[in-house]
Amino acid sequence: MNILIRRAGKFYLPACMLTCCGLSQNGVPDCYDRDSVTEGGNAMICYLAMLDSEEDKDKFTLLYELYSQPMFYIAKQILKDIQGAEDCVHDAFLKILHNMDKVGKAEDARTRSFVFIIVRNTAINVYRMRKRKEHVSISDEMAWN
Secondary structure: OOOEEEEEEEEEOOOOHHHOOOOOOOEEEEHHHHHHHHHHHHHHHHHHHHHHHHHHHHHHHHHHHHHHHHHHHHHHHHHOOHHHHHHHHHHHHHHHHHHHHHOOOOOOOOHHHHHHHHHHHHHHHHHHHHHHHHHHHHHHHHHHO
């Protein structure tokens, strides 16, 4: 299941997968559109297109239904930013897709912990990257003066 392409620490769908998702008005795949990620919509279609077995698709659908809102809350608490939290949840679900073999039953406490740890660590990484960029931009600005 190596469908995802990783560039600069982010996971992307290859061009052949984008045809299943369609494109929004701004040329971004519908599954990456902020509104459709929030609503579930086409994001779920893109996620499910990456899975092979019906069992994995059912398990992932249940994971999404059970944990997307708590994951968003965790990411928002760390990042203090709605759009950043949505992006973080999306990235976390892509990581979960990539590691579906490690996911047990969706309702298990162990799976719940696994999902929440992934989103927490993803949010912390985004937070650190933001702080690093902020630090670099301040240093660059001071060097120019």
